[in-house]
Amino acid sequence: MLSSPVLRCIAASVRMLFSCSSHLSPNPNPSLHRTMKAATEASRTPHLSLFSNPMVPNSNSSSQAFPQSITLSKCFSVTLSPVVVSEDSEVQSRDSLVVVSFYKFADFPDHADLRKPLKALCEELRVSGGIILAPEGINGSICGTRESVERVLEFIQTDDRLKGLRQIESPVSPEEEAIHHGHSNSSPLAAGEDAPFRWDHVRVKLKKEIVSLGMPTVSPTKRVGKYVSPRDWNALISDPDVVVIDVRNDYETRIGRFKGAVDPYTTAFREFPSWVEDQFQLAEPDGQHSQVEANDSNGSPKKQAEVQGEKMPPRVAMYCTGGIRCEKASSFLLSKGFKEVYHLEGGILKYLEEVPETESLWEGECFVFDKRVSVDHGLAQGTFKLCYGCKKPVSDADMEAPEWEYGVSCPYCYSSKSNEEKERARARQRQFETWGIIGGPDKGRRPTVKKDDSERCENQLSNSV
Template identity: 45%
Template sequence: MAHFLVAALYKFVHLPDYRALREPLFDFCERHEVKGTLLLAEEGINGTIAGPSEGVQAVLAYLRADPRMAALSHKESWAQEMPFYRLKVKLKREIVTMGIPNVQAQSMAGTYVKPDEWNALIDDPDVVVVDVRNDYEVSIGSFAGAVNPHTESFTEFPQWVQEQSGEGGLLNKKTRVAMFCTGGIRCEKSTAYLRSQGFEQVYHLEGGILKYLETVPSEQSRWDGECFVFDERVSVVHGLDQGHYELCRACRQPLGAADRASDLFVEGISCPHCYGKHSEEQMQRFRERQKQVELARSRRQRHIGVRMDKQPAGSVEQPGKHSDTAE
């Protein structure tokens, strides 16, 4: 029986006081034994949390008690083990980093399409279907026939749109575009961006891939593979059951059975995606960390590394290549 409730949540909403929200939110989560990562920015909140069911529900109720977040969207799944090592509540410039100012996701997002209506839309040959996730996510699963922009981060997506809108591009003279992502948040921003660029018929999968896998029967599914998630489960399949991928601790890439069988895979140190790409100093750190992991494992303890939960008061974290939570 699964013991931990996992909730992926987000809301685009104007939060000019977001800095003041961080400390009370962190303390409330900690009191209710909830872990995970929550991002706060002036444009809203985004994150994934996990813990005892009553604890997670208490946090959701706490957030929705703020009238601005009364309509907070969340999706639930279950995990056999706690999928997060620690609790983080971070201040960001954007809750999902596109790097384009004044993209009004709250008011300009495209048309929502419910999961049970998604198949009919993407089966239409006149619709361009775009996976707005990053390449490492797409590599383990996507909708059949969807376009992969091959981005390493969401900040590259606007440039891809500009390139593909030109002569001979995939979006050139296309009037209907359907987009999808893990939980829906990147789609809200990407569809708003497309609309700002003059695209009028833009759609996105309501609730994202997670809601689709939760609600659409596998025999009716257009999904092929597994869905990457930003926690220790690494991937999920239909019904939101845990998938079969693990994470390379050196480069954070998802690893399938073939990757783990490779001669280039050394647990905690390297994999076929990153072998030979790290400095000797980095490799030494990975080896030392893996020793500590194995020592904790031999003691039947969980290695969680250095506690990094709170930022200095009022500081806003700069975006990195791989965020703690993209959805």
């Protein structure tokens, strides 16, 4: 029986062959695909004997030898020289993929100078994701091996103004790792150019703000609310005198939020200042309750929780996914005269990571802006999927609705899309199903095909147009 490190190496070799073969034909060898899947599963199961070989003894030693030859299918055979593999958990950890979201507000007027060297370093280290540079700082989410990601973060912080990045690390599932390396033929269509897990692909953008409030003059570097650690958050929001506000968008709050939090039902962070000015009007009589109404995707009225008491409450606590939006929102509230403003340090993600589920006041799942779609306590991947028509989360029940069409629409965007938009989405979906995954080294080019496959591929293309 082979040890798990040996199986992991075998699985890596199989994945390499599978990746190469997937670029030779839009329909990879099914038997090879099955073998790759089996090898990958076996590499994660220490006691599964995938390849039996009398040359490899079954022992409890920390190192074993590879077999001389492994036949993967009728078409492929891998010949390996005997290699001794040592079980080194630290090395394995360094080779595993991680996702790190980070940001830092700073006075950064020459931000454009960082773009080219940062992008070049990410491409050299095969780090993917999206990074935003603006006069107010940096904001990003990147994916790669731990060593590569650490090198990128160290490079960013060589600028003294960007030292002390606020970081949140998340695990990577095997499915996400497959997408990152370009080994999956089920990469979601139109999943978002800035989403992590797109191998050999990173975007470094220049913008006016690292998080778009529409008010570049509002700067957390000048004044900001009080940070509250996840461990102290429950006590704060349980105080009846504290108004808790969720500053995320309506499609995020729909799938989860903190118990008793006020939901502004904004569709974008830019709407938050207007909501505050409408919600907390001092001209209204004291003692009245304020209530905001909005329409859901079906046009039906929906009501948010009431804000009791004074129109400008003495204490406000805010939260968002990773902390960046509520940090800027706290600066905005202070500029409007609010006295005590608090925000959750590290956001919901840090809370779900550190606070046990038995003690948690969080209800539902947390939407994330990558291919995980949502996460639960312990940052485990959630149950929601993504509608690639509107890039909003959908549940299993949503996908049973008549408005659901994969890659085209869901119950939340169906009525807002014209027939022309739906037809364009269907055309993209047909193209994706014909030519395979989006991204990878052949992005934007027709796959290389063998002569005997050319006629079949031409027929596929004509049928999809």
